[in-house]
Amino acid sequence: MSYLPKPKLHHPTLPKNALGYTRRDYEGAISTLCAGCGHDSISAAIIQACWELSIEPHRVAKLSGIGCSSKTPDYFLGASHGFNSVHGRMPSVLTGANLANRDLIYLGISGDGDSASIGLGQFAHIMRRGVNMTYIVENNGVYGLTKGQFSATSDKGSKAKRGAVNTDEAIDLVGLAMQLGATFVARSFSGDKAQLVPLIKAALLHEGAAFIDCISPCVAFNNHEGSTKSYDFVREHNEAVNRLDVILGRQPITAEYAPGSVTEVTQHDGSVLRLRKLAPDYDPTDRVAAMNYLQERKAAGEIVTGLLYVDPDPTDLHANMGTVAVPLNRLGDAELCPGSAALARINAALR
Amino acid sequence: MKPTDVRNPDYFHKVVDCQWACPAHTPVPEYIRLIAAGRYTDAYMINWHSNVFPGILGRTCDRPCEPACRRGRVEHEPVAICRLKRVAADNKEDIAARLPPIPKEKNGKRIACIGAGPASLTVARDLAPLGYEIHVFDDQAKPGGFIRTQIPRFRLPEEIIDEECGYITGRGGVVLHMNRRVGSLKAVLAEGYDAVFVGTGAPRGRELEVPGRKEAAANIHIGIDWLASVSFGHVHTIGRRVIVLGGGNTAMDCCRSARRLGGEDVKVVVRSGFEEMKASPWEKEDAMREGIPILNWLVPKEVLHDDGRLTGIVFEKVRAEYDAKGRRSLVPTGEPDVAMECDDILVAIGQENAFPWIERDIGLEFDRWGLPKLDPATLQSTIPNVFFGGDAAFGPKNIIWAVAHGHEAAVSIDLFCRGEDVRNRPPPEVRMGSTKMGIHEWSYDNDVSLDLRYKVPHRDLSQSLRDITAEVELGYDRELAYKEAQRCLNCDVQTVFTASLCIECDACVDICPVDCINFTENGEEEELRQRLKAPAINPEQALYVADGLKTGRVMVKDEDVCLHCGMCAERCPTGAWDMQKFFLETAKPKARQPACAL
Ligand SMILES: Cc1cc2nc3c(=O)[nH]c(=O)nc-3n(C[C@H](O)[C@H](O)[C@H](O)COP(=O)(O)OP(=O)(O)OC[C@H]3O[C@@H](n4cnc5c(N)ncnc54)[C@H](O)[C@@H]3O)c2cc1C
Numbered sequence: 001m002s003y004l005p006k007p008k009l010h011h012p013t014l015p016k017n018a019l020g021y022t023r024r025d026y027e028g029a030i031s032t033l034c035a036g037c038g039h040d041s042i043s044a045a046i047i048q049a050c051w052e053l054s055i056e057p058h059r060v061a062k063l064s065g066i067g068c069s070s071k072t073p074d075y076f077l078g079a080s081h082g083f084n085s086v087h088g089r090m091p092s093v094l095t096g097a098n099l100a101n102r103d104l105i106y107l108g109i110s111g112d113g114d115s116a117s118i119g120l121g122q123f124a125h126i127m128r129r130g131v132n133m134t135y136i137v138e139n140n141g142v143y144g145l146t147k148g149q150f151s152a153t154s155d156k157g158s159k160a161k162r163g164a165v166n167t168d169e170a171i172d173l174v175g176l177a178m179q180l181g182a183t184f185v186a187r188s189f190s191g192d193k194a195q196l197v198p199l200i201k202a203a204l205l206h207e208g209a210a211f212i213d214c215i216s217p218c219v220a221f222n223n224h225e226g227s228t229k230s231y232d233f234v235r236e237h238n239e240a241v242n243r244l245d246v247i248l249g250r251q252p253i254t255a256e257y258a259p260g261s262v263t264e265v266t267q268h269d270g271s272v273l274r275l276r277k278l279a280p281d282y283d284p285t286d287r288v289a290a291m292n293y294l295q296e297r298k299a300a301g302e303i304v305t306g307l308l309y310v311d312p313d314p315t316d317l318h319a320n321m322g323t324v325a326v327p328l329n330r331l332g333d334a335e336l337c338p339g340s341a342a343l344a345r346i347n348a349a350l351r
Numbered sequence: 352m353k354p355t356d357v358r359n360p361d362y363f364h365k366v367v368d369c370q371w372a373c374p375a376h377t378p379v380p381e382y383i384r385l386i387a388a389g390r391y392t393d394a395y396m397i398n399w400h401s402n403v404f405p406g407i408l409g410r411t412c413d414r415p416c417e418p419a420c421r422r423g424r425v426e427h428e429p430v431a432i433c434r435l436k437r438v439a440a441d442n443k444e445d446i447a448a449r450l451p452p453i454p455k456e457k458n459g460k461r462i463a464c465i466g467a468g469p470a471s472l473t474v475a476r477d478l479a480p481l482g483y484e485i486h487v488f489d490d491q492a493k494p495g496g497f498i499r500t501q502i503p504r505f506r507l508p509e510e511i512i513d514e515e516c517g518y519i520t521g522r523g524g525v526v527l528h529m530n531r532r533v534g535s536l537k538a539v540l541a542e543g544y545d546a547v548f549v550g551t552g553a554p555r556g557r558e559l560e561v562p563g564r565k566e567a568a569a570n571i572h573i574g575i576d577w578l579a580s581v582s583f584g585h586v587h588t589i590g591r592r593v594i595v596l597g598g599g600n601t602a603m604d605c606c607r608s609a610r611r612l613g614g615e616d617v618k619v620v621v622r623s624g625f626e627e628m629k630a631s632p633w634e635k636e637d638a639m640r641e642g643i644p645i646l647n648w649l650v651p652k653e654v655l656h657d658d659g660r661l662t663g664i665v666f667e668k669v670r671a672e673y674d675a676k677g678r679r680s681l682v683p684t685g686e687p688d689v690a691m692e693c694d695d696i697l698v699a700i701g702q703e704n705a706f707p708w709i710e711r712d713i714g715l716e717f718d719r720w721g722l723p724k725l726d727p728a729t730l731q732s733t734i735p736n737v738f739f740g741g742d743a744a745f746g747p748k749n750i751i752w753a754v755a756h757g758h759e760a761a762v763s764i765d766l767f768c769r770g771e772d773v774r775n776r777p778p779p780e781v782r783m784g785s786t787k788m789g790i791h792e793w794s795y796d797n798d799v800s801l802d803l804r805y806k807v808p809h810r811d812l813s814q815s816l817r818d819i820t821a822e823v824e825l826g827y828d829r830e831l832a833y834k835e836a837q838r839c840l841n842c843d844v845q846t847v848f849t850a851s852l853c854i855e856c857d858a859c860v861d862i863c864p865v866d867c868i869n870f871t872e873n874g875e876e877e878e879l880r881q882r883l884k885a886p887a888i889n890p891e892q893a894l895y896v897a898d899g900l901k902t903g904r905v906m907v908k909d910e911d912v913c914l915h916c917g918m919c920a921e922r923c924p925t926g927a928w929d930m931q932k933f934f935l936e937t938a939k940p941k942a943r944q945p946a947c948a949l
Pocket residue numbers: 411412413465466467468469470471488489490491495496497498501502531532533534550551552553554575578600601604708740741742743747748749750751753
């Protein structure tokens with residue numbers, strides 16, 4: 001970690017977005033994580049994505065659990081709402097916040113321990129419910145904050161820093177999310193911002209449960225020979241199925257692509273996800289095929305990354321429950337409590 | 352691109368923009384840090400070794416370092432490098448014990464220096480400690496050259512000149528022959544000196560050639576002659592309405608001097624535009640602050656007089672036109688001429704070299720501009736034991752160039768007297784060492800100050816205008832100096848990259864406040880510059896390229912706006928980045944003094 005804040009001076013040509021902000025305006029406090037931690041790169045990618053989308057910082061709520069990963073919301077979007085909750089309980093806090101105010105952009109930040117170990121139950125239910133959010137797991141295969149114990153995403157056979165071998169089967173959060181109904185599922189790597197930034201942008205624009213499993217090496221406890229979550233291992237085994245460009249309404253199409261090499265998915269908000277195929281025949285809108293493909297490639301020892309599944313027409317918790325369009329926290333007493341006459345009528349209807 | 356060879360001393364030297372731009376290559380950030388640390392004497396000595404006249408230059412230098420200063424590219428204004436130098440001079444303790452001893456036992460070599468300006472004095476300073484016997488000849492009463500005779504006292508008090516010339520002339524090894532005009536180089540050569548250094552400056556002011564000039568001569572003065580007369584106290588007054596012709600240093604000193612000698616309505620009239628004027632921006636500012644307007648695009652046409660008594664001057668209005676090659680010519684606009692009334696005219700339209708005392712048949716060749724033919728690196732003339740420097744070498748420049756020439760000439764003379772090849776220049780002395788003290792502790796203050804440039808306090812204007820010897824600038828006090836010093840970015844603390852240690856985690860890329868660092872595919876420089884995280888728009892500044900990374904990419908760092916904040920090194924988990932202090936001192940003649948403050 002560094003003691004000094006990052007100097008305010010910036011590059012003289014640093015561009016501004018539609019709101020007149022520079023990328024630096026989306027930063028937070030200086031990181032206290034270990035130097036070289038993958039999580040810091042993910043923070044940088046979130047900053048870049050939010051700047052590129054010209055998101056108003058005050059419209060973002062960032063929520064997290066406990067862990068090094070869950071500390072990171074302090075290090076980006078310093079002008080956004082933040083809630084650092086309890087270990088493994090971010091999903092329920094996020095769900096509640098989303099119910100109360102559907103107008104904010106929800107960004108859940110968690111770790112593999114936070115989501116796959118202690119928080120697995122909460123993880124499952126927030127995905128099932130289709131809460132409109134972007135949920136990022138900064139996945140390093142260990143409990144970084146508590147000094148490197150294997151987490152539930154650690155691969156069977158992966159070696160700990162001191163040599164112990166993990167004998168338990170790993171939980172695959174991507175597989176779970178797909179199975180449980182997440183409508184946007186991606187995997188990426190903290191060391192590949194060219195891939196990660198568009199994925200975060202697409203997820204932020206997605207109007208349903210968007211999940212990104214981002215492998216993020218822990219330099220302190222899980223970046224050695226024998227680890228399957230080290231920079232070197234991930235680089236060697238990374239197989240991207242596609243490359244994503246997020247096209248917002250106004251942007252003209254500049255590049256030309258060979259026929260059949262590009263799939264476009266138009267999301268509900270009008271943004272177009274242009275996917276340049278790297279794996280032939282990979283169709284990210286076919287959930288069952290995607291799940292099969294992932295199992296198959298995993299068995300072959302590959303780490304599959306990219307936009308793995310997207311439902312262009314998602315529904316979310318509010319749609320499922322038929323809530324009003326106005327955020328509940330803005331309704332007055334009169335709307336929230338229709339009075340005893342209305343209650344009597346309801347009761348009568350149930351008799 | 353080819354990987355950068357950081358062992359070439361020029362590479363990191365160039366990163367220290369101020370030092371690279373300084374003709375004498377003063378280790379600027381080193382002395383600025385010493386000032387911040389309150390070590391004024393050490394800061395002074397760093398300067399003294401490099402530029403010989405820190406107290407003088409701290410008030411008068413043309414400061415080529417400041418336009419080069421990196422701070423000016425990341426913020427609005429450069430560090431006040433020059434005025435910080437003055438702080439070192441103002442606050443230092445007695446330095447006598449730190450000066451290189453002058454040996455009693457001489458090396459048997461005698462050197463003549465003609466002219467006692469900064470160029471000659473630098474030669475004397477560099478050679479006397481090696482046992483040379485230096486004879487300095489000058490037609491003035493005291494050493495200093497134009498520093499003493501031209502620069503007005505309100506910019507540079509005479510005690511400072513006495514003090515700093517004294518460190519050279521008052522300690523033995525240097526014999527002054529003052530009030531001695533040299534009338535023949537041939538005669539000097541006949542006296543058997545081992546080498547002769549010509550530092551006679553560019554002593555002739557350019558004439559105004561327009562009708563009426565001769566008739567009204569009594570009230571038309573050549574600027575540099577007039578300034579010398581003011582300096583010697585021969586001239587105490589001037590008319591109420593004064594017109595100064597010219598846009599350089601001399602014009603600025605003339606107009607400001609005139610303001611102090613009774614000129615109430617003083618104007619500067621310049622042929623060119625305001626921006627193109629030779630005077631430095633701060634000199635123009637100082638003049639205008641004293642109520643002196645600067646009028647541009649006016650070419651003198653005729654001096655008006657009433658039976659020989661000057662009454663005014665007429666100007667033609669012009670504008671600039673550029674030909675295909677970008678060469679400027681001034682063409683009349685066709686508007687009516689402008690007449691101005693005045694009581695005196697000061698002509699400050701340029702200076703010329705003149706060597707009437709050098710015989711043309713002794714083997715010393717001149718070029719078609721009347722300047723001696725010299726090897727620019729060694730300053731050797733066509734007579735092997737005659738060297739030139741300062742304004743006498745390549746025409747009028749400034750003090751710091753005269754000093755730089757002096758150092759180079761001293762190296763040449765020393766080599767020559769040892770019988771070695773003068774073109775075989777000794778390399779600079781370079782030292783590099785890590786500043787790492789702990790995980791995120793450095794031996795320099797890496798916190799980047801956000802303060803804007805501090806103004807140097809000035810004497811009250813009405814008081815200044817009343818007394819031509821009252822120094823206008825009062826200098827920074829210690830507190831202001833500290834704050835200004837903190838603005839320095841420590842550009843000599845270099846970012847040094849070791850590819851074999853890098854794990855490409857991107858930590859440095861993410862933390863760098865100015866987006867300097869990239870990991871990317873290699874390419875040709877021009878193309879690479881375009882696709883970096885922030886485009887590398889300043890071709891003057893190098894890209895630092897390193898290969899040998901695991902992914903086969905290269906690390907590319909644009910040196911342009913690096914803040915030297917050390918954040919990259921703090922965030923690097925493997926120490927692939929290190930902040931290393933680079934110290935470079937140009938070669939001086941052997942038996943160099945070690946820089947004291949390292
Ligand atoms: C008005 C004015 C203001 C200036 N202000 C600045 C300033 O603020 N900052 C700056 O950096 N520069 C300034 N300069 C320029 C600077 O003074 C010169 O560039 C510098 O002094 C040149 O140094 P030098 O050693 O080459 O020769 P000089 O300083 O010119 O010294 C040459 C000496 O040799 C003597 N001499 C000449 N011929 C003979 C001979 N035949 N025999 C004996 N002696 C001889 C001269 O009288 C003189 O004393 C200014 C110049 C002028 C005219």
